[in-house]
Amino acid sequence: MHIPPYHKKPSWQRFLIGIVIGGIIAYCIVIFMYGAMYERLLEQNLDLQSQVTELKNQNEALLEDKEDLDEKAKEPLVINTVEVKITNEEQLRLDRLIIHQLEEMVKQEISHVIGQDINVIDKSDQLLISTIENKGFTVDDFTYYFDVSKLTISQTVKLTVEAKVSN
Incomplete structure (x- = not known):
């Protein structure tokens, strides 16, 4: 092949x-x-x-x-600060120093709520209101009593109060 x-x-x-x-x-x-x-x-x-x-x-x-x-x-929510507002400061003709002193006195009166659980304070809100309304705060020979008109409880307790003067 x-x-x-x-x-x-x-x-x-x-x-x-x-x-x-x-x-x-x-x-x-x-x-x-x-x-x-x-x-x-x-x-x-x-x-x-x-x-x-x-x-x-x-x-x-x-x-x-x-x-x-x-x-x-x-974690439980706690109260951090307290704010106080006086609504009728112009009607009583209060100056800034007296307003500041009164706000600080109210803050000191309820300063024990700082650091506490919000739920505990919420349950005892009437006690907090009674504490403020039943105590007289004296500044410059005048005693002031407060009626709480608004209370807001959160991490900041906000109080709106109305002042009354007692001689």
Whole structure:
């Protein structure tokens, strides 16, 4: 058996060279397409990994925030400050010094509520009102009595009082 010598004919040589060059070009195209596809997939993978990392960090931060809020919710709310406002200061023609002294005296009278639980003070609000209304506050030979017109109990106890002068 003998293989005919087609490799010596120029038409077959062109055909074989065309097959080799076509194979090389096809291989280069496949490699280019594979590289471009792999590059896109790698970029998408990196984007998805960064999103996952970001979402994990966000989730951890939210969980920590939730734990902090749970801890704060378990802590009882306490009273931090007391504010006093005299409503009829102009009618009694009180100057600033007397107003300041009276407000400070009322604050000192109920200063024991600072640091206490809001629920305890809320339950005993009538006692707080009675404490202020039944005590006379003396400034410059005048005794002042107060009627509580408004009491707000939160982290800041706000008292709105009306003053009466007694000689």
